[in-house]
Amino acid sequence: MGVVYMRKSFVIDFAFALVMIATLVIGLVACKPGPGKVTPLGSTEVKEYQGQDLSSVTDFRENSISGPQHVNIADYKLDITGLVANPTSYSYDEVLKDFPSYSKVVTLNCVEGWSVDILWQGVLVKDILANAKPSPDAKVVIFHAYDGYTTSFPIDYLTSNNILMAYKMNDITMPPERGYPFELVAESKWGYKWIKWITQIELSDNVSYQGYWESRGYSNSGDLGKSFFDNSNPLNSLTPPY
Numbered sequence: 001m002g003v004v005y006m007r008k009s010f011v012i013d014f015a016f017a018l019v020m021i022a023t024l025v026i027g028l029v030a031c032k033p034g035p036g037k038v039t040p041l042g043s044t045e046v047k048e049y050q051g052q053d054l055s056s057v058t059d060f061r062e063n064s065i066s067g068p069q070h071v072n073i074a075d076y077k078l079d080i081t082g083l084v085a086n087p088t089s090y091s092y093d094e095v096l097k098d099f100p101s102y103s104k105v106v107t108l109n110c111v112e113g114w115s116v117d118i119l120w121q122g123v124l125v126k127d128i129l130a131n132a133k134p135s136p137d138a139k140v141v142i143f144h145a146y147d148g149y150t151t152s153f154p155i156d157y158l159t160s161n162n163i164l165m166a167y168k169m170n171d172i173t174m175p176p177e178r179g180y181p182f183e184l185v186a187e188s189k190w191g192y193k194w195i196k197w198i199t200q201i202e203l204s205d206n207v208s209y210q211g212y213w214e215s216r217g218y219s220n221s222g223d224l225g226k227s228f229f230d231n232s233n234p235l236n237s238l239t240p241p242y
Contacts, residue, residue, distance in 0.1 A: 043172040046119060049105055055116035057169050057178055060108075065212065066147040068177035069197045076181060082142075082203035085133035092181050095167075098131075099123040102164060110191040111228045120185045122166035125158045128201065138203040142211070143184060146197035151211035152220070153186070153193070155203070163187060165198065186222070193222040 047054055062068065078090045090098070103121040129141070134155065142152045157163070164185040167174055174180040179196025186193040192213045214220045219228050 045170045045172050047170070049119045052105055052117065054105070054119055054170055057118070057172070057175060059116050060178065061110070061112070061114065062177060064147065064196065065149055069146045070176050071146055071181055071197060073181060076199075078182070078198065079200045080128060080132045080203075081200060083135035083138040083205060084203050085135065086131065088132060092167075095123060095128075095165075095182075099127045102162065103168075104162075104164070106164075106185050106187055108191050108194055109224060119170050120164050120166040121168035121171070122164040122182070122185065125163045125165050125184070125201075126161075128165070129155070129159060129203075132201075132203070134203050137205045139207050140204045140209055142202040142204055142209055143195045143198055144200035144202065145195050146199050149195060149197075149212045151193050151195050151214065151222075152204075152209045154207075161187065188224050189222040190219075190224060190228045192218060192228070 045057060047056070073092050076092050078092075078095055080086075080088045080090075101121060101123060103119060105117060105119050107115055107117050109115045125141075138155055140152050141155050141158055142150060144150050165182045166185050167180075167182055169175075169178060174183060179198075182198040183196045184194055184198060186195075210220060214222075217229065219226065222228065
């Protein structure tokens with residue numbers, strides 16, 4: 001009986017050892033990335049694109065009207081309103097899913113004399129407007145921000161050019177201080193037209209509309225190469241963001 005017991009005990013111990021070895025081997029194999037398996041390593045800001053050196057997302061000066069805004073993306077909505085046949089409200093994910101994404105390097109020029117070259121990625125404003133079906137009476141597009149900031153553009157500027165509403169900078173998700181979830185890449189315009197934290201795009205027939213800084217004396221067009229002061233407006237003594 002003693003011999004039989006010892007044999008049974010040896011068999012049980014040996015079988016247990018085999019199970020433990022097999023478990024260890026399977027665990028090691030499972031932890032090793034196989035072909036086609038993607039292991040995320042986190043995002044890294046790119047500093048060069050197609051041979052062009054890029055500025056950093058930290059090279060901006062912070063001078064927004066109420067400081068950096070922190071938008072709760074779970075509750076976020078982008079509302080397309082005003083003179084449109086198809087008013088729409090999008091979540092952040094719906095904007096990224098429903099519209100094609102594009103990227104390009106664009107320089108932001110601040111009225112204070114500094115500039116940054118950034119690789120922007122986002123959706124085209126004209127695609128969003130096309131889906132909203134603007135009324136023939138719509139002449140102006142007014143952008144509203146989370147902090148109450150506004151600015152406007154002639155509708156032709158947005159429908160005739162590839163103007164991005166960006167959600168990435170230098171291949172990383174836009175930081176909150178830079179305008180997350182969306183910033184307008186207003187090419188050929190001074191930086192105060194590059195509205196951040198966009199929450200609403202309103203189509204209007206009010207060609208005299210003036211945004212936050214424009215109503216305080218700055219040019220409504222904001223065209224680069226021209227003065228950012230509106231000399232006809234006496235309220236031009238303040239320094240705008242960007």
